[in-house]
Amino acid sequence: MTAEVPLEGLGAQSLVELALDRIRGDILRGAIGPGERLVEEQLTRRFGISRAPVREALRLLGQQGLVEHLPRRGVRVAELSARDMTELFGLRDALERYAVETALGGGARPDPEKLAVLERAVERIERAASSDEHGEHDDHAAVDRAEAHREFHLALVALAGHRHLLRVYEPVIMQLQLYMAANMRREAEQRSPAEGAHRHRHLYEAVASGDAQAVLTALASHGARTYLRPELEP
Secondary structure (H helix, E strand, C coil): CCCCCCCCCCCHHHHHHHHHHHHHHHHHCCCCCCCCEECHHHHHHHHCCCHHHHHHHHHHHHHCCCEEEECCCEEEECCCCHHHHHHHHHHHHHHHHHHHHHHHHHHCCCCHHHHHHHHHHHHHHHHHHHHHHCCCCCHHHHHHHHHHHHHHHHHHHHCCCCHHHHHHHHHHHHHHCCCHHHHHHHHHHHCCHHHHHHHHHHHHHHHHHCCHHHHHHHHHCCCCCCCCCHHHCC
């Protein structure tokens, strides 16, 4: 891990949010791997803050499914089995289909403001793919790719305007990102990064057309499972 600037002069809530963002960023870019322990004392020294905001950040990460609190063994980054991944992908697919049917059912058109959020997410994915094409592989780029992917799928579900659906969906996509970086690296070995961006652009255009069946067809061939790590494949 890299050294961090102490978070001095910030309120308690801001300290929690910043600790949360930094730990989550390390997890999602793979700097802290599945099963690795998160030691409060080390994190407090790293951030230059007290234990309370670090402990609260770890609690929130537990709610998001990114870490596990083990009795008498502390906190570690969550590990997902092949069954976990299969179940999470299945749940993600079901929730996304429901969101699309809710948003576009009966010939409804997508909300323009929500559609604009989805388009910005596509553009962010395309910028990340362009960076990959030019060999710009670093931690910041990895985090940006992961965040862009999550932003897109959250925006897709948000089209339904269903607050409780989004609340259920968010931890699902967050947990899937535990292994998303590894999947993206494997995909990059076999395909151009532009292909992933193209799949998301195709899905966005289907949404923009207002054709619910076209969106469902695009989702069915979105390819999320194709590059699961070998030890996780069924």
